[in-house]
Amino acid sequence: MLVSDLVSRDPDGAATRFLRVRDQTLRIVTNSPEADGLVSETFSLPGMLGVGESGPEREPDLVIADVAQDPSDVAELLQRSAETAVHGVYELTRHYRQPRFDGEGHTVFVLRDQNSDEVAALIRTEGRMTLVRPRSGLGDRWLTRIIRDVATRIAKAEGSLVLHSSAFAHDDGAYLVIGDSGAGKSTTAIALARLLPSAGWMGNDRMHLDQRGPGYQVTACPLPLAVNKGSLDVMGVTDFGSWNVRAGFPPAGSDWDRFQGEDKLKLSTREVGRHLGVRVVPNAPLAGVLLPRVDREAGYSLAPASAAHAAEVITRNCFSLDDNLYGEDWLEVPVRRRAAPPSVGVFLEHLAKLPVLRCSVGSAADVARLAADFEDRVRR
Incomplete structure (x- = not known):
């Protein structure tokens, strides 16, 4: 050969x-x-x-x-x-x-x-x-x-701003769910996509934002949705034993059945729609940001995030021009045009015009309450 x-x-x-x-x-x-x-x-x-x-x-x-x-x-x-x-x-x-x-x-x-x-x-x-x-x-x-x-x-x-973020769609707008690893981004995004009317799930772990006129267009990066049993519990999902998933379930002896286990069940884009019953949305205009915390020991909360807290979390989870994302550019991908992404500062200035909320949930009841309260907040 x-x-x-x-x-x-x-x-x-x-x-x-x-x-x-x-x-x-x-x-x-x-x-x-x-x-x-x-x-x-x-x-x-x-x-x-x-x-x-x-x-x-x-x-x-x-x-x-x-x-x-x-x-x-x-x-x-x-x-x-x-x-x-x-x-x-x-x-x-x-x-x-x-x-x-x-x-x-x-x-x-x-x-x-x-x-x-x-x-x-x-x-x-x-x-x-x-x-x-x-x-x-x-x-x-x-x-x-x-x-x-x-x-x-x-x-x-071509100038996309890349964020370590999950996202869901609501009323034709994209809501970024941004947080550090383990904060509960995926759980929060998929849970709200399942509960909110006219909602949809956009993606897991990474979002691409492009400036479109006065706003931003959010595009999903289709990484597998990785969830453990604790996340499914918080969402109130109990029928997963019957699922047929391409990647299979984590093997015996893994910790996927713990609340914050490292081993996770991985679902493709199509499997998310099939098993979790949500509409998948590939892109939508940016409408707001949610900064989550999923913690069984914490009480429920939903409130506007301070500008300082939002800036700290978002800046920490934004890939810079020098961040290689996947390692060095060993593929040498040919591109037709090049452009610098918007600065984080310009992006944060735009967010000041949109709902930026922080929340804490720890149970299926909390998630249901979050869906109702979130809908009320963004309508104001």
Whole structure:
């Protein structure tokens, strides 16, 4: 299995689709029905992360080929690359470095998830990225991950402000749910999306904001919704035992059934709608911000956030221009145009015109009360 063969032709029996990311076209090729299905599940609504189905109207800006092989073939590719190319390292994700091999006209990157020893590879050539990875559940996820990484880099290059935030939609407006890890962003966002009339869930963990006239447009980044049983308890969800989820339930011995367990159940965009019964909204104009605290020991509260508190939390959870998000730009994603994002200061000035609330909940009853009180607050 030579690099020249892998990058010069598509795998036999491969499915091809075209995706539009903002104003750029990606040609996606895979010989794995499971990987193709996961792409559909993740970007199931046009507009998630600015991604939508397209057609071959023009030459693609980038080709991403996904080639599922036997593990021995992947190992052979990496061994040959190690013997014939220049060794280096790169930052796959923050503080997580992996080997790379620079050859003539191509670079081979070793792909390894932080929680697994399974090894895959990505070959970068001009205008093309070729994934070579084992036929496995973990391997099937690499294609979606690379598409999401490419779309994020395009958005960031074109001037998106990126926030560590969940979000829900209400009355056609987007409400960011911002807080540090463990604050309860995902729980609060999905709970309100389920309870508020005319509401919807926008996404988990990361939102992209673009200036549109006097306001901001919020676009969801379709990372999996990660919840533990404590979050489901707070939402009053009890029927999860019957769910059929692509990623499966956390294994026996995990702590996912604790209130703030680290092991979590992961749901794709489409699974959120299917199992939690919520409408998924890919983008909406910014309407306000909620700063949550989910804590069984704390009492219920909902009140306007002070400007100082809001600025502290939002600034701490805003990705700066220098934040690499996914590690270094090892993919070298081509972009058509570049723009600087709005400053955090300008964004905070805009928020002064919108509802910015902080809340505390610890039970399903608190969440129900929050939904009623929130609706009353934003109507004023």
